[in-house]
Amino acid sequence: MKNKLTTEEPSVYDDLEKMSTFDLLSNMNAEDKTVPYAIEKAIPSLQKLVDVIYEKMSTGGRLFYIGAGTSGRLGVLDASECPPTYGVDDNWVIGLIAGGDTALRKAVENAEDDTTLAWRDLKKFNINEDDVLIGIAASGTTPYVIGGVKKAKQKNIVTGCITCNENSPLSMAVDYPIELVVGPEFVTGSTRMKAGTAQKLALNMISTTVMIKLGRVKGNKMIDMQLSNKKLVNRGVRMIMNELNVDEITATDLLLEHKSVRKAIDAFNLLKNE
Numbered sequence: 001m002k003n004k005l006t007t008e009e010p011s012v013y014d015d016l017e018k019m020s021t022f023d024l025l026s027n028m029n030a031e032d033k034t035v036p037y038a039i040e041k042a043i044p045s046l047q048k049l050v051d052v053i054y055e056k057m058s059t060g061g062r063l064f065y066i067g068a069g070t071s072g073r074l075g076v077l078d079a080s081e082c083p084p085t086y087g088v089d090d091n092w093v094i095g096l097i098a099g100g101d102t103a104l105r106k107a108v109e110n111a112e113d114d115t116t117l118a119w120r121d122l123k124k125f126n127i128n129e130d131d132v133l134i135g136i137a138a139s140g141t142t143p144y145v146i147g148g149v150k151k152a153k154q155k156n157i158v159t160g161c162i163t164c165n166e167n168s169p170l171s172m173a174v175d176y177p178i179e180l181v182v183g184p185e186f187v188t189g190s191t192r193m194k195a196g197t198a199q200k201l202a203l204n205m206i207s208t209t210v211m212i213k214l215g216r217v218k219g220n221k222m223i224d225m226q227l228s229n230k231k232l233v234n235r236g237v238r239m240i241m242n243e244l245n246v247d248e249i250t251a252t253d254l255l256l257e258h259k260s261v262r263k264a265i266d267a268f269n270l271l272k273n274e
Contacts, residue, residue, distance in 0.1 A: 005139055005140075005141070005165050005168075006164065006165050006166070006183060006184065007138050007139055007165055007184075007185065007191050008188075008189050009184040009188075010184060010188050011184050011185060011188045012183075012184060013027055013186060016186075016187065028193075031183075031185075031186045031193075031194055032194060032197060035180075035182055035194055035197050035198050038180045038181055038182045038198055039201050039202060041181075042179065042202070045176065045177065045178050045179070046178055046202065046206065049134075049160045049206065050205075050206055050209045050210055050213075052175075053132045053160075053206065053210050054209075054210050054214065056158065057092070057210060057214060058213075058214060059130070060130055061130035061132065062092055062093070062094060062125075062130070062132075063079075063093045063207075063210070064094050064096065064122065064125070064133045064134065065078065065079055065093075065095040065133075065134050065135075065136055066095075066096045066097075066098075066118050066121070066133065066136070066144070066149075067096075067097060067098070067135065067136035067144075068097065068098035068099070068103075068112030068137070068144050068145065069103075069107070069112065070138070070191060070195075070196045070199075071136040071137050071138055071142070071145075071162075071196075071199060072096070072103065073103075074136060074196065074199050074200050074203060075095040075096070075136050075203065076095035077203075078093070078200075078203040078204070078206075079093040079094055079095030081207075082207055082211065084228060085211075086211045086216040086222065086224050086225065087216065087225055087226055087260070087262075088216065088224070091125070093207060094125055096118070096121045098111040098112040098142075098144040098145075099111035099112075100121075111144065112142050112144045113143050114143065114144055115143045115146065115147030117144055117148075118144050118147055118148025118151075119151040119152070122148060122151075122152065127152065127155075128157070129155070129156045129157055131157055132157070132158045132160065133148065133149060133157055133158070133159050133160070134159070134161060135148060135161040135162075135173075136161070136199055136203075137168075138163065138165075138195035139163070139164070139165060139168065139191070140161070140163035140164070140168020140169060140170040140171055141165075146169055146173055149170065149174050150173050153173065158175055159173070159174040159175050159176070160174055160178065161176075161177050161178060162178045162202050162203070163177070163178070163180070164180050164181060164182055164191065164195040164198060164199070165179070165181065166179055166181055178202060180195070180199065182194040182198050218262070221239050221243075223261050223262045223265070224260070224261070224262055225261070227255070227259065233255065236255050236264075237251045237252050237255055239261050240254055240255060240261060240264050240268075243265050244265060244268050244269075251264075254267070
């Protein structure tokens, strides 16, 4: 019987072990080039999901990601990068992976097959109707993810998904499905490749657009970024210099005093207008 999951279909390439290094790299690159086109087709669906996330988060809601394996790791990664990039609270965007943090480095046996585990994980964060839950699964069949979004929907929580198959059980279970159909993988079934890349791009687009709409970017700058290393401090100084048209010493003093690019700019402008 033919497998109906595009992500599980045989690679269009064969005899990979006989290819030269150059051919392996070139053929993988050729496959990767198809990913942005799959994303482009999904922009209308992404827009609907982003708008509802913004609506919920602008009134105090949070964004949750759940996934297993590569999909779960990508969700945790996106969530973990929001606080340092945009200066938001650690609990604004929350990523959960089947099997817990241990699964970030090592597979946890049977965790993704448990249909009740995701909801137990989500309840620890008191997820509620103010929040949005996105399930991430390349196949669209992961029990951990499907169980989680179904339970959330029963609780009147807005649900979305990111999957790489059409009309999957996961898509059918959520309010806002995102389907990124990238076709068979270069290595058959290895969804950490094109499917993972597509999911990462979609997550980048979702969280970045939401944060911009929430006012966490000024012009094109990360005005609320955490100043956690010298590179970011230097970037902050340059941002203040450009925004206020002041010299480096003044910008540095402002940043050291206020510990935030936004606060430094606001304080300077307030003083200037008094």
